[in-house]
Structure formats: C-alpha cells, structure tokens
Amino acid sequence: MKTVTITMRLYGAFRKYQDSLTLSVPAGSPVAAIKEALGKALGPQAKDLVMDSVIADDRAILPPGFVIDRDSSLSVLPPVCGG
Amino acid sequence: MQNDNGIQVLVTKDPLDVRQACAAVADPANGGIDMFVGVVRDNHLGQSVTGITYDVHETLAAEELMKICREAQGIWPQAKYFAAHYQGYLDVGGISVLIAASAPHREEAFESCRYIIEEIKKRLPVWKKEHYIDGESAWLPGHSLVSAEEDDDDDDHAACCGRCGTHG
Numbered sequence A: 001m002k003t004v005t006i007t008m009r010l011y012g013a014f015r016k017y018q019d020s021l022t023l024s025v026p027a028g029s030p031v032a033a034i035k036e037a038l039g040k041a042l043g044p045q046a047k048d049l050v051m052d053s054v055i056a057d058d059r060a061i062l063p064p065g066f067v068i069d070r071d072s073s074l075s076v077l078p079p080v081c082g083g
Numbered sequence B: 001m002q003n004d005n006g007i008q009v010l011v012t013k014d015p016l017d018v019r020q021a022c023a024a025v026a027d028p029a030n031g032g033i034d035m036f037v038g039v040v041r042d043n044h045l046g047q048s049v050t051g052i053t054y055d056v057h058e059t060l061a062a063e064e065l066m067k068i069c070r071e072a073q074g075i076w077p078q079a080k081y082f083a084a085h086y087q088g089y090l091d092v093g094g095i096s097v098l099i100a101a102s103a104p105h106r107e108e109a110f111e112s113c114r115y116i117i118e119e120i121k122k123r124l125p126v127w128k129k130e131h132y133i134d135g136e137s138a139w140l141p142g143h144s145l146v147s148a149e150e151d152d153d154d155d156d157h158a159a160c161c162g163r164c165g166t167h168g
Helices: A012-016 A031-042 A044-051 B018-025 B058-075 B106-123 B146-150
Strands: A003-010 A020-026 A054-056 A072-077 B007-012 B032-039 B047-056 B080-086 B088-091 B095-103 B126-132 B137-139
Touching (some): A003 A031, A012 A044, A012 B126, A012 B137, A020 A031, A031 A044, A031 A072, A054 B146, B007 B058, B018 B032, B018 B095
Parallel strands (some): B007 B080
Antiparallel strands (some): B032 B095, B047 B088, B047 B126
C-alpha cells in the first residue's frame, strides 16, 4: 500500500505538544482520516481539541472528504480567536 | 500587504499604524471613516494580563481578511476597506487589530467596519496566548471552524459569542 507523508503544522493550543509533526497515511486518505491519525499521534488528552479543529492547506480549510493522494504540507487549526 | 480594488489587508509583525489605515481608505467621494482599533487590555476574567502572543497562520489569515472585506464590499460597494492583524507578542496597550472603512455616509462606514471585526473574531486563523503577572500563560478558547469545513454557508453573522476574551 502506497503511503504519503503529511507535514502538519500546529497552531495555538496545539503548540503545547509541538510546532509540527509528520504523519504517514495511506495515499488517498480523506482529511477525516488524517485528522484521526493526528489525534492518535497526539494522544487522548488532545482528543477534544482535535475534534474541534479543522485541517487546512495554505489556501483554504479542507472538507472532511477531501482526498490527499500525495505528500502534503497541511495545518491543523484549533478554534480561533482573532481580534 | 494585499491590495484589491478598494481593499487593503495586512498580516504583520510590525506595529500597526492608525494613520496608515486612515490614509488607505481616504477617498474624496467618501464623507466618513470608521475605525476599530483592538488593543491588549490588562485584565481578563479577574487575572492581571501583561501581554498577549498572537499566533497566526499568515497566508490563510491574509486570504480570510481579503475574503471578509470582499463580503463587506458586496454589501456596501461604495466603501473602501483596510484590515490588518498583528502577529507576535504585544504588551498591554499594543494594537492587535486595525480596521478602517470609509463610505459616503456614516451608516455604511459604521456597519461595514462592525461587520469586518465580528467576522474576524469568528473566522480569522489567529490564536491568543495570554501572559499573566504571575508568570503563567494560557491559550484562550475560541470559535471552532468545524462548521466552515463543510461549507462556508454559516447561518448568520451574529456578534462574536464572547468566549474569546478580547472584546474591545
């Protein structure tokens, strides 16, 4: 099975874990599966924060069904509080 | 700085400049300029605050600022817009967000400026870490973007819920 490497940048409250991490997931994984892999990588203490967060590339928030079929640089965005 | 047909947006580590914002929207056809200046306050929920670190997804934040201003322009097409957000650490009193909207009349200027700040609070990929006088610090809660990942058809443009801590 072909895998792809996701370089995930972490923001806000995720920074208490690390600033970025690398995930290996099957090619063709939807964003929802990548979010699940992120939750596993960070551990159960991050579960609620991951559920309240979204995955984005540098242009837009990606819907849960969006398929990742190549190595990618993504970001996880926890709840925002600009201003 | 991004410019687009009467809109200027900026995400920066440099101090935000009120005069720059005012000049950016100046237009002889527009008789009113409304501004919102968000600054770091020295208290939150009973704690003494010494400063805030603003963590920002720079490219997405600039995109979203532009998108918000374009939405405003769709509603108030004669207005001109400037919207900027700071990235990094600010002491109390530092300017974190700066919005200016000019319009032919005050009503559009007030309403469009208000629209932009409320959308920023709900949508901009920015996260605040408050620093307290006792040396502790904490990330503030905020507005989840989970509904935005399905679609951008958010159901309303209601005012910010108030959980995120800096309602100037």
